Amino acid sequence: MIRGLLWVLGGIVLGGIVHLATVLLLPGTATRDAYDRLLPIAPVNSIAQLPAPTPEKAMLPFMDPAFSADVCRYDLSNGPLKLTTPVSQAYTSVSFYTRYGVAYYAINDRAAGRRVIELDLMTTEQHNQMPEEEDVTAADRLIVDSPTPTGLIVIRALAPEPGLMPAAQSVLAKAQCRVQAQ
C-alpha cells in the first residue's frame, strides 16, 4: 500500500518535471509559430505586405484589422540592417520580434519624433564592433540590438476608418529594410 503511494508520488514529481521541460522546450520545437507562418510570404531582408486578416484567411491569429501591416524577416548574419519608414497621418509603429515571437522592442511615430522612422538593427556583437567615434557622431541614430540573429520586424499603420486603408498602405509601401553597405 505504502509502496504504491510512493510510486504515485514519484509519478507526480516526475510529471512536474515533464511539465516544466515541455513548457521550456516548446518555443524551440514549435513548427507553426509566427516566423514559420510568415516564411512563404516574407523574403529575407526585404519588406512584404501582410495580408489583412479575414474570416477565411488570417496569416496570424489576433491581428488588428484596423491596421495595414508590413513585415521584414531579417537575418543579420551578413551585417546590420537599416529600416526606414515614413509615418502615416494617424499612427505608425515598428515592432521587433525575435525568431520565437518575443516582442523585445517597439516604438511609435511620436516616440521616434520625426516624419521618417529610421532604425539600425544589429546583433550585440556587431554593435560592440562598431568604431567608437561613429557611435558618438551618430548620437541621434536609433540603434536596436537584436537578441537573436534572425527575427521579424512588423511595421503597422493605422487606418482610423476603412476609407483610409489605401492611404495607410501607400505609406507603408515606401518602407525599406535592407542590409547596410559595409
Add this chain to the structure above:
Amino acid sequence: MRLLIGAFLALLIAAATGLGTTWLALTRGTTFGAITIGAWTAWPKTGTADIDPYARAAIARSGELPIGSGDGIAFHARRDDAGYALDGRCETLLRGVTPAARFWTLTLYDPEGRPVANSASRYGFTSQEITRFSDGSFQIVVAPRARPGNWLPSGGADRYVLVLRLYDTPVGAATRIGREAPMPSITRGACP
C-alpha cells in the same frame, strides 16, 4: 514484477500530469502579471523581453505576434461583467469610457483569433469611428442583427472574444486598477 508495474504506473502518471498541465496552462492562459479591470484582462509583460515562459510557449503554439509594450496594450474579454461567456446569439452592451490613449481599437474574434464573418464586413471599431454621447462616453451593441448606433456584428458565432487595444498609452505593467484605467462595462442584453 511489482516493481515493473509500479514503475509503469509512475511513468503513466508523470506523462498524464506533466502533459496535461502543460496543455491546460497553454490553452487556458496563465495569470502571471495579468491586470484585470472588470471583464478585461491584459498581460503587459507579454509585450516585452521579460515575457514569462508560459506566455512564450503559448505564443509559439498559437503563432500570435503580441503587441509590443512600446506600441500599446491589448485587453481581452471572454466573459461579461456577470461572468457569462460572451455569446454571439445574444445582444451584449459595452458602455463607458476607455483609459487615456492616442487611439484605441475594439475587435471581435472567434476563440482562435480570426475575425468573425458577417454581412456588413465589420470586424471592429476604432476610436475615431465611434459615435459618442455628449459626455464623451459611448455605447457599442454587439448583436447578430443590425442595431442603431454603434453596431458590432457578432455573426451569430456562439463564442467570441473582444479585444480592446490601446495605442500610445500610459497604461502598462505599473497601472493600478480603478480610476487610472476606466474600462467599458460589458452587460448581457436580450438573449433568445
